[in-house]
Structure formats: structure tokens, C-alpha cells
Amino acid sequence: MIYVLNGPNIGRLGTREPSIYGATTYGDLVQLCHDAGKRLGLEVEVRQTDAEFEMIRWLHEAADAGADVVINPGGWTHYSVAVRDACAMLGGRLVEVHISNIHKREEFRHKSVITAVATGVIAGLGVDGYRLALEHLAQVGDAR
Numbered sequence: 001m002i003y004v005l006n007g008p009n010i011g012r013l014g015t016r017e018p019s020i021y022g023a024t025t026y027g028d029l030v031q032l033c034h035d036a037g038k039r040l041g042l043e044v045e046v047r048q049t050d051a052e053f054e055m056i057r058w059l060h061e062a063a064d065a066g067a068d069v070v071i072n073p074g075g076w077t078h079y080s081v082a083v084r085d086a087c088a089m090l091g092g093r094l095v096e097v098h099i100s101n102i103h104k105r106e107e108f109r110h111k112s113v114i115t116a117v118a119t120g121v122i123a124g125l126g127v128d129g130y131r132l133a134l135e136h137l138a139q140v141g142d143a144r
Helices: 026-040 054-064 072-080 081-088 129-141
Strands: 002-008 044-048 068-072 094-098 120-123
Touching: 002 026, 002 129, 026 044, 026 129, 054 068, 054 081, 068 129, 072 120, 072 129, 120 129
Parallel strands: 002 044, 002 068, 068 094, 094 120
Antiparallel strands: none
């Protein structure tokens, strides 16, 4: 099982700042992840929340299962030590994904507290970053 976890405002894709995040809806993103998972032979669970405690609970669930995680922490990327600490508990691999290139945006978005505990980071490739993250996890199998 690979968890694809999305933080605040990701559920608003398609209507939230389409000039930055594109026209793809959250429903389209979920379908993209399921389609990629099926093609790659992966079981994929896609979730989105605007509640930090719920994200932390999901990360604990993934940690307990030893599962790999693809995460777009949204705004929590830049300040949530609690989400970062939950990510650090993961026994599986963690791929941090950002739809936009956070390094080309406002200064406060340049720093991620998650990156130091992530296996890898994909930023600025739109929703295609999710597919690439899943492909990476499928290609490298159980290598940690």
C-alpha cells in the first residue's frame, strides 16, 4: 500500500489559483494516482485533509504499516514541525511532491521542514509529479 496524502487546499484544485496550480481538479488528481497505481501494480490510497491532526493520524497509520508515502503537505510544508515529526516516524519511503515550484515563489515558500526527512522531492512539474513519485517507488521496490 502506498499512501498519497494531500494537505490543505489541495482539494480545491481546478479552482484555486489555476495560473499556479493548473486546471486539473482534485478528482482528476485522484484518478491520475489510481490509474498510475494500477498500471504499476501498486495499491494506492489517496487522501486529502485540511485538518493537521488528521494528516498526522494518517502518517502514524502509514508508519505503523511500514508503508511508503507520497505527500503534498501544502502550507504545512513551511512550518509544521508536527507533520515533519510524523513523517520522520515512517518506516517506508517518503516522496514530497509540490505542484508548483516552491523555489520560484514567495520567499516563505522556499523552505520545507519536511525535506530533511524525505527520500526525495519533486516540485514544479504540476500534478505529473505524483505519477513520477509513484513510478519511482515502483521502480526502486523495497530499497530504502
